[in-house]
Amino acid sequence: MAKGMTIKDALKQFEDDTGIKAKDAKVVKLIGKIPMIDKMDASLSQLEACEQLSLSTNKIEKIANLNGLKRLTILSVGRNAIKTLVGIEAVNDTLVELWCSYNLIDKFKGLTGMKKLKACEQLSLSTNKIEKIANLNGLKRLTILSVGRNAIKTLVGIEAVNDTLVELWCSYNLIDKFKGLTGMKKLKVLHMAHNKVADVGEVGKLSSIPTLEDVLLIGNPIEEAKSEEGVWMAEVKKRVPKLKKLDGVVLVGDTEEA
Template structure:
């Protein structure tokens, strides 16, 4: 089997395709790399102007190397192999949208420190209990979530889950693409 694509090579290909240095770009897409990217590394810290980064559809298992991305507002890590959100904390003051659907995430404790987060797409993961779900209520601006396909809501009637989620999260304005009506 071939070696995974590393971020340095993926960024070099991106620069060649987009005819600009990655460290000046505000939006970078490194999704669907072949072979897939398996690791996030400190080269990401050089992307100081980046506001939107997509690393979706790779094989990433851990969030790391992002402490220098001070302007990042949208991070897409959907369709990877994440099990937790550990490592997201350096983006607590700036990240507004986190897209992590279709992973293996069971634990979301780091979400609690995300002050700027407004949108969380976390459908099709492995969140099983209300205690973990309730962490979504802690970030003060988080009001739009997708949660379909997690064991917690798969085990309930859709209307029952929606009513319970809305009751537990008073700031919620949108759930699974539908406006919340109270």
């Protein structure tokens, strides 16, 4: 197996390409290196000024050696081979956005120790192997959660962010009920296309979310059945009258605007 590029060598390339010393750089992009980076090694500790770090499109298996990045606010490690979020705790106090889609994560393991994650507002874990929403209790500022294209069967566990969540992106999962959402206080956007909702009665539960404006349910069994009958939009508007947008269509009174 070919040896991967080290962080040390990747940072040397970065310095040569940009003319900026790694220790002084606020934005560091080590994306899709050839050969690919396979380890987040101790050389990352020199990134003392780094606020945004991108290691996307490599073959990293583990999050590690972030302790020295005291100013890190955005971390992008999408399209790697990461199996766990253990190691992300090192940036508990500063991280605002974590982009970790297209990996091999099967649990929210690692978030259990993030009780001091005071800044995190956006968490992207789409296209992984997650089966259950859990361990979000420490994310006191989370506003956007993206977990589309996983194997999630229930939204139970999402209640941990009832007070802050504004957008939930969870299309292409196995969810058949809205249980867990009814206590949301700020949720405006719910994109839950291509799931397993089959009961029109479930749709009515969304009316308990006073802030909800934009819902995407296309590709669910109930949407397909009611659309075939020609009554889908009417059924939803009857049950969730304050909704402003459904499946990409703006709802204006009794009319619809594409």
